[in-house]
Amino acid sequence: MKAVTFDVSVPRFLLAKGLGGVTPSVTYGSLSGLRLQDVAEPTPPRPDWVALDVILAGICGSDLGNITFSSSPVLEPFASFPAVLGHEVLARVTEVGASVTGVEVGQRVVVDPMLSCRVRGHHDYQCPSCSDGMFGTCEQAGEEGPLVVGGVPVGPGLTIGYHKDLPGGWGERMIAHGSQIFAVPDELDDRTAVLIEPFSIGVHAVLNAPPKRGDPAFVIGSGPIAMATVWALRALGFGGDVLVQAKRKKEVDLALALGASGVVKPGPEARQSIVDRGAMAYQPMVGPEVYSGGGFPLIYDCVGTRESLDQSIRFASPRGKIVVLGCSAQIRKLDLTFLWARELEIKGFLGYGRETWDGREFHTFEITRELMLRKPLPIDGIVTHIFPLDQYKEALKAAMNRRRSGAMKVALQP
Numbered sequence: 001m002k003a004v005t006f007d008v009s010v011p012r013f014l015l016a017k018g019l020g021g022v023t024p025s026v027t028y029g030s031l032s033g034l035r036l037q038d039v040a041e042p043t044p045p046r047p048d049w050v051a052l053d054v055i056l057a058g059i060c061g062s063d064l065g066n067i068t069f070s071s072s073p074v075l076e077p078f079a080s081f082p083a084v085l086g087h088e089v090l091a092r093v094t095e096v097g098a099s100v101t102g103v104e105v106g107q108r109v110v111v112d113p114m115l116s117c118r119v120r121g122h123h124d125y126q127c128p129s130c131s132d133g134m135f136g137t138c139e140q141a142g143e144e145g146p147l148v149v150g151g152v153p154v155g156p157g158l159t160i161g162y163h164k165d166l167p168g169g170w171g172e173r174m175i176a177h178g179s180q181i182f183a184v185p186d187e188l189d190d191r192t193a194v195l196i197e198p199f200s201i202g203v204h205a206v207l208n209a210p211p212k213r214g215d216p217a218f219v220i221g222s223g224p225i226a227m228a229t230v231w232a233l234r235a236l237g238f239g240g241d242v243l244v245q246a247k248r249k250k251e252v253d254l255a256l257a258l259g260a261s262g263v264v265k266p267g268p269e270a271r272q273s274i275v276d277r278g279a280m281a282y283q284p285m286v287g288p289e290v291y292s293g294g295g296f297p298l299i300y301d302c303v304g305t306r307e308s309l310d311q312s313i314r315f316a317s318p319r320g321k322i323v324v325l326g327c328s329a330q331i332r333k334l335d336l337t338f339l340w341a342r343e344l345e346i347k348g349f350l351g352y353g354r355e356t357w358d359g360r361e362f363h364t365f366e367i368t369r370e371l372m373l374r375k376p377l378p379i380d381g382i383v384t385h386i387f388p389l390d391q392y393k394e395a396l397k398a399a400m401n402r403r404r405s406g407a408m409k410v411a412l413q414p
Helices: 010-019 061-067 073-078 196-208 224-235 249-258 268-276 306-315 337-341 364-374 389-400
Strands: 002-006 034-038 049-058 088-096 108-111 173-177 181-183 217-220 242-245 262-264 280-282 290-292 296-301 316-324 345-348 354-357 360-363 383-388 409-413
Touching: 002 389, 034 389, 049 108, 061 389, 088 173, 088 196, 108 196, 181 364, 196 224, 196 354, 196 364, 217 224, 217 306, 224 242, 224 249, 224 364, 249 262, 262 268, 268 306, 290 306, 296 306, 306 316, 306 337, 354 364, 360 364, 383 389, 389 409
Parallel strands: 217 242, 217 296, 242 262, 296 316, 316 345, 383 409
Antiparallel strands: 002 034, 049 088, 049 173, 049 409, 088 108, 108 181, 280 290, 354 360
16 A cells, blocks of 8 residues: 655654755655655454544644654654554544444544554553553553564554554555544534544643633644644633634634634734733843733643743743643753742643543543534634645645645645
8 A cells, every 4th residue: 555654763863953954855855754655554453453544644743843853852762663654544444343343334433543551452451541541641652562463563652653563644544443443423524523633632631721710711822733722612611711822814813713812923912911911021131021910820832842831931820820732842941930939830731532521431532523513613724735645745845834835734635
């Protein structure tokens, strides 16, 4: 089958660090680790697995970070390469294992890409994270598992898409454990359904770090995860003010359409928003302006750079909470003084898993799916570009340069 694969090596890492900003061939050309090639078609290893034909697969910011080697290397032991990329997957079932229930051939499904202890073949032991239903922090992700795929024990890897034995959605076909798949109702079209995975990140964050009644929320970022967070706040019933920081008109319009109370640009507009909330500004002898009073009791940082985290720390009110939904790189020279001096709390969210909602337990995908039926998305403004698999380079260009392409979410169609 045809698939886009990615491989890592020290020479490629050094090339990307030295020439990545100079020539695109290092990022997705002949000098990169990306290839469109024929790979072996995967087959279900056990009766509790299914085979899938990929319909759509999104391009995530984490994919871009790994391709450009701009992500932190600390997660490298929890992946294995070469891998077929793609963890935001909508697919159609083509084969159902004998012990899989609740799904049938021809059905559309989305795939939870997290590889739990159970998926790895551990039936006698579940790590504490997997026992809690939080598979994204599986504590055995760096080890081989008992499951045999293609004649060898399944290798290390936290998710499909970064796993040498379990291909992701940037290929024509893939396999998944029965516990990883969730049926898509006919009422959700393909472009909406492929957003269940990324939008579940926003839902997971809001469910576990919700605003208090009457408090405002500040969302930093204008990409898909920031938009997912704005939508999740409204879809889950938050009626307070939601202020979003975004730059470009399309992003501003989309944030407002998803339920933002207002949108400010980084810089003077953002500064004015905290002053309007009663903050007093002070200028230290060196460094950026700091504030006392006012501030935001809850900030969702959906960027995860030094600049955004610095702003989050300075804009948070005393004893406020900063929710970090993206932080894939090393942060250098970040002043954490106010983390201590203002008694702030920082909470990170990677993915999704078992949640309590309306007094019952669900997987986050099930909650997101139901919320999408209740609060439809302005889909044309979110999934803006779809490319066939053999145009993956053009897709990556669009995703990497959103300012020029006008892209929000880019997807591949094998």
